[in-house]
Amino acid sequence: MSKIDLSTSWNFDAAPESTSHIKLKKQYDLFINGKFIKPKSKKYFDTINPATDEVIATIAEANEKDVDLAVKSARIAFKSWSKLDSKERGKYIFRIARMIQERAKEFAVIESIDGGKPIRESRDIDIPLAVNHFFYYAGWADKLEYAFPNKKVDSLGVAGQIIPWNFPLLMAAWKIAPAIACGNTVVLKPAETTSITALKLAELIQDSGLPEGVVNIVTGAGKTGTAIVNHPDIDKIAFTGSTNVGKLIRKSISGTKKRSTLELGGKGANIIFEDAAIDQAVEGIVNAIFFNQGHVCCAGSRLFVQESVAKTVVEKLKDRISLLIVGDPLDKNTDIGAINSKEQLATINNYIKIGKKEGGEIYQSKCSVSKKGNWCPPTLFLNVSQSHTIVQEEIFGPVLAIQTFRTIDEVIEKANNTPFGLSAGVWTEKGSKIFKLSQELNAGVVWANTYNQFDPTSPFGGFKESGIGREGGLHGLKAYLKFE
Amino acid sequence: MDRIDVLKTYKIFIGGKFPRTESGRYFHMKNDKGESLANMCLSSRKDFRNAVVEARKVQKSWESASAINRGQILYRIAEMLEGRKLQFIEELMMTGSSKSQAKKEVEISIDRLIYYAGWSDKFQQVFSSVNPVASNHFNFSVLQAMGVISVISPNEHPLLGLISVVAPVIVGGNTCVILSSEENPMVSISFAEVINTSDVPSGVVNILTGKRKELISHFASHKDVNMIIYCGENNEEIKEIEKLSIENLKRIKIYKRKTWNDNKDQSPYFIEKCQEVKTTWHPTEA
Numbered sequence: 096m097s098k099i100d101l102s103t104s105w106n107f108d109a110a111p112e113s114t115s116h117i118k119l120k121k122q123y124d125l126f127i128n129g130k131f132i133k134p135k136s137k138k139y140f141d142t143i144n145p146a147t148d149e150v151i152a153t154i155a156e157a158n159e160k161d162v163d164l165a166v167k168s169a170r171i172a173f174k175s176w177s178k179l180d181s182k183e184r185g186k187y188i189f190r191i192a193r194m195i196q197e198r199a200k201e202f203a204v205i206e207s208i209d210g211g212k213p214i215r216e217s218r219d220i221d222i223p224l225a226v227n228h229f230f231y232y233a234g235w236a237d238k239l240e241y242a243f244p245n246k247k248v249d250s251l252g253v254a255g256q257i258i259p260w261n262f263p264l265l266m267a268a269w270k271i272a273p274a275i276a277c278g279n280t281v282v283l284k285p286a287e288t289t290s291i292t293a294l295k296l297a298e299l300i301q302d303s304g305l306p307e308g309v310v311n312i313v314t315g316a317g318k319t320g321t322a323i324v325n326h327p328d329i330d331k332i333a334f335t336g337s338t339n340v341g342k343l344i345r346k347s348i349s350g351t352k353k354r355s356t357l358e359l360g361g362k363g364a365n366i367i368f369e370d371a372a373i374d375q376a377v378e379g380i381v382n383a384i385f386f387n388q389g390h391v392c393c394a395g396s397r398l399f400v401q402e403s404v405a406k407t408v409v410e411k412l413k414d415r416i417s418l419l420i421v422g423d424p425l426d427k428n429t430d431i432g433a434i435n436s437k438e439q440l441a442t443i444n445n446y447i448k449i450g451k452k453e454g455g456e457i458y459q460s461k462c463s464v465s466k467k468g469n470w471c472p473p474t475l476f477l478n479v480s481q482s483h484t485i486v487q488e489e490i491f492g493p494v495l496a497i498q499t500f501r502t503i504d505e506v507i508e509k510a511n512n513t514p515f516g517l518s519a520g521v522w523t524e525k526g527s528k529i530f531k532l533s534q535e536l537n538a539g540v541v542w543a544n545t546y547n548q549f550d551p552t553s554p555f556g557g558f559k560e561s562g563i564g565r566e567g568g569l570h571g572l573k574a575y576l577k578f579e
Numbered sequence: 580m581d582r583i584d585v586l587k588t589y590k591i592f593i594g595g596k597f598p599r600t601e602s603g604r605y606f607h608m609k610n611d612k613g614e615s616l617a618n619m620c621l622s623s624r625k626d627f628r629n630a631v632v633e634a635r636k637v638q639k640s641w642e643s644a645s646a647i648n649r650g651q652i653l654y655r656i657a658e659m660l661e662g663r664k665l666q667f668i669e670e671l672m673m674t675g676s677s678k679s680q681a682k683k684e685v686e687i688s689i690d691r692l693i694y695y696a697g698w699s700d701k702f703q704q705v706f707s708s709v710n711p712v713a714s715n716h717f718n719f720s721v722l723q724a725m726g727v728i729s730v731i732s733p734n735e736h737p738l739l740g741l742i743s744v745v746a747p748v749i750v751g752g753n754t755c756v757i758l759s760s761e762e763n764p765m766v767s768i769s770f771a772e773v774i775n776t777s778d779v780p781s782g783v784v785n786i787l788t789g790k791r792k793e794l795i796s797h798f799a800s801h802k803d804v805n806m807i808i809y810c811g812e813n814n815e816e817i818k819e820i821e822k823l824s825i826e827n828l829k830r831i832k833i834y835k836r837k838t839w840n841d842n843k844d845q846s847p848y849f850i851e852k853c854q855e856v857k858t859t860w861h862p863t864e865a
Contacts, residue, residue, distance in 0.1 A: 227713065244705060246848070338828075341828070342825050342826075342828065345821070345825045345828070346822065346825055349818055349821035349822050349825070350814070350817070350818035350821060350822075357828070359828075514827065529861065533857070533859045534643075534723075538857070539855065539856065539857060539858065540857075540858050540859075540860070541857065541858070541859045541860070542859075542860045543859065543860060543861045543862070544861070544862050545860055545862055548712070548714060548716060548860050550712035550713055550714065550718065552711055552712055552718070553710045553718050553720070553858055553860070554708075554720050554856050554858050555858070556856070558855050558857075559805070559828065560827060560828045562828070563828060563830065565856050568708065568710050568720065568858075569708055570708070570720060570856050578848075
């Protein structure tokens with residue numbers, strides 16, 4: 096059967112999402128104590144559209160003094176917020192959830208402009224999940240005594256929260272919602288390439304009437320993060336990002352009373368057995384590694400295919416990725432958007448170079464993209480083994496390393512043979528095999544016949560060097576409470 | 580002439596065997612009156628590393644033993660200890676406890692083992708959850724053992740302290756390497772004899788005697804150890820553990836309590852602390 100050649104037979108018409116309804120400022124200040132204020136640093140940096148290289152806005156850079164001001168306002172707010180009737184606390188958070196819902200489209204478009212992710216994902220996944228997260232934890236606020244049997248719980252204090260650029264608003268929701276539901280106040284720093292939706296959230300929080308200082312948002316890069324981590328009046332650090340930075344944070348706070356939860360890197364194993372529904376599994380492989388350009392800590396970046404079906408799976412996978420549309424994040428047909436930043440693109444390209452140098456066989460789909468912006472086609476590496484750099488290290492891009500296996504014990508050993516332990520996928524039609532793998536894989540999340548599913552009720556977090564603690568669900572409350 | 584007592588040689592406990600420390604070093608235990616009690620092994624880094632190998636080897640099979648089986652084995656430890664109660668009381672008295680203190684410590688130790696034996700098939704039910712996700716998936720979170728845990732056991736209450744910390748570790752499917760009370764290690768080796776006759780698989784519990792100062796850094800830095808439990812209040816030691824555990828993001832639990840004889844010194848949360856949460860998603864659409 097001859098395949099359809101999309102580049103010659105027919106093309107999709109452009110289907111861009113309208114940007115007419117979004118409101119963007121030219122310059123964004125810091126959100127401290129319920130007000131937008133100019134940074135004491137007097138510095139601003141550009142935030143760039145990764146699909147066009149255009150500057151979208153300039154963002155305030157918070158220095159130590161700015162962070163100190165934010166922590167002070169959070170500390171003052173903590174006194175009353177933690178004592179507020181918990182039912183009322185919950186109602187504020189419900190209100191925030193609703194208000195994001197009302198402005199969902201605006202948030203989705205801005206998320207795609209600032210971060211490069213396809214509008215289909217920001218519209219259908221990031222924003223609704225962020226809303227649901229607030230909605231879920233809002234309800235916990237006045238029910239905390241039911242969460243941990245026979246324990247009295249109390250708020251921690253001021254939480255310093257540092258989030259990554261891959262799911263900007265969603266990560267803000269993951270951090271802020273449980274923290275404030277448990278009666279804490281927060282100082283949150285979004286990633287420097289994706290600050291806008293956090294600041295739009297700040298505008299919304301201002302409109303919501305949430306007491307001043309409960310949520311403070313300070314923008315900036317690594318130095319701002321360091322100022323938060325090292326601030327003496329912070330009780331807890333919640334960090335999502337790379338394993339290396341996570342370890343540096345642990346080092347900085349060792350010997351102090353600060354607590355921490357860390358959500359770090361991963362190298363998820365996605366395992367396809369010969370008795371899997373193969374077409375469904377191929378879709379699953381694509382979703383596991385190419386969702387959000389592969390900028391996903393739990394991405395299924397190591398594919399293990401049982402030898403007997405490897406040839407078929409790889410052929411189907413090659414066909415499938417040739418149909419993926421790489422391009423304008425705002426186009427509703429786009430599957431893979433822009434790589435978040437020039438730096439990240441360089442990192443990914445470097446790993447591709449290493450992969451080739453170490454003898455991996457590369458396959459990339461052909462795609463024509465704009466000269467401007469940061470792009471990386473979906474990339475497969477065959478003929479790699481456990482010792483290859485691209486099999487061991489987290490790439491955080493659309494690059495999949497493919498290995499084969501013969502027996503179930505072999506694949507369990509290979510899948511677990513990594514310092515990471517965040518996620519895994521299992522594809523088989525045999526239920527007992529799913530539960531065997533689910534028991535044996537050292538990973539915080541195991542997806543059976545699916546991948547990259549998220550939900551506010553579902554705890555998320557890693558074993559080993561993928562992190563400490565869980566976010567989401569009942570288990571996610573623990574990170575923001577102290578036990579008597 | 581009175582009969583000459585046969586003195587006991589105290590060795591260490593690794594992989595179900597009682598070797599001497601590979602280092603050949605020892606330290607001399609005396610009682611308050613200055614009378615000689617025993618030569619204790621001064622364990623080395625190599626002893627610790629050997630013990631971790633044994634603990635790792637058996638961890639998966641210990642974890643996959645049924646919950647009720649692990650409970651029965653803990654109960655068996657309690658039975659064995661009850662049978663040797665007098666010996667343990669005597670041994671604690673040799674090292675400074677009064678008779679009533681010693682009796683109390685042994686009795687609470689036995690009861691504590693039974694307390695945790697009973698939790699073996701219940702803690703999972705208390706801490707697991709079925710999560711009502713919005714998509715068509717059956718989603719549940721269960722606890723899974725951390726793996727191999729290194730334990731700096733309390734100096735106070737050399738028997739009760741050790742049991743209070745170790746029982747919640749092993750009942751949840753972990754294996755461990757323990758540094759016993761530095762001040763008072765004799766009773767921990769007698770307890771190893773109890774473990775060794777209680778159907779506990781070899782390597783699940785390994786007990787070393789020696790100096791905190793020499794061993795803490797290895798307990799904290801070993802890359803094949805998933806978690807470290809430290810009992811004590813020395814902030815310098817705690818800081819050292821926090822720093823050295825970063826390399827493989829070892830989980831840390833610090834117990835600062837000085838006594839272990841109260842009901843509040845036991846809790847299913849001590850088991851839960853030594854567990855990871857694992858979440859599984861399964862489609863519900865046919």
